[in-house]
């Protein structure tokens with residue numbers, strides 16, 4: 001893995017960093033829409049986001065998409081170490097300046113999707129990132145494949161995506177991603193971030209979603225569980241029984257629903273995460 005070697009000055013000067021942020025905003029950064037470059041320069045907002053993350057001075061933080069390093073700087077002033085990925089090498093001069101002010105930051109100028117998380121220099125970390133929205137789902141699934149490495153994952157994503165992550169059964173946003181994420185994490189939206197807070201301004205608002213791993217369920221084969229959830233939601237307008245009957249015995253599905261006190265005409269979006277886990281256990285045996 002290639003890592004940018006940058007000389008370091010061991011000094012953290014917050015006043016200076018705020019001045020630099022002001023200058024940065026005036027600077028004509030060539031924002032690349034194709035890389036999801038919508039940056040945040042508002043120090044108060046960034047501080048509030050990092051407070052939601054509850055970062056301690058012994059935490060290692062993984063950031064995906066450093067941008068101009070505004071969030072990185074604040075993370076670095078609270079964490080023991082920040083490992084930050086940025087695919088756009090044209091930002092390296094700005095980020096070198098961040099590195100000069102914060103010796104505990106390491107930038108990896110490469111595609112996060114190509115890194116091997118097991119090779120990163122930490123045993124466990126917290127993820128805090130304003131991620132590029134065009135690869136939200138791949139990033140989330142890459143992280144959850146290594147869930148044992150993360151104490152917490154906090155991402156700034158499009159508001160409607162955050163709502164899908166956090167919604168409960170019965171709501172129209174509830175679906176495959178809600179069940180899969182909530183079977184592993186307590187998922188909570190900590191704040192909405194208006195589109196005006198970004199430079200350049202995107203079309204829609206965003207939200208910060210905080211995911212803390214829980215051990216509520218013992219799902220023995222997670223890949224099979226994921227496939228089961230995809231099958232359950234294959235046709236949203238159909239009943240669960242109709243969606244599952246090509247893969248499982250209809251009688252067994254009906255008996256399992258009955259033992260969970262669920263109606264045989266129940267639709268996929270009406271079933272809770274816990275009920276899905278129980279149903280999966282019954283059907284796979």
Ligand code: SAM
Nearest residue numbers: 035038039040065066067086087111112130132
């Ligand atoms: N953290 C900064 C902030 O809050 O202002 C920037 C956030 S911006 C939404 C996302 C950043 O991710 C961009 O700087 C973009 O260049 C970078 N990026 C896009 N695709 C990436 C990838 N595959 N790996 C690493 N960084 C990526």
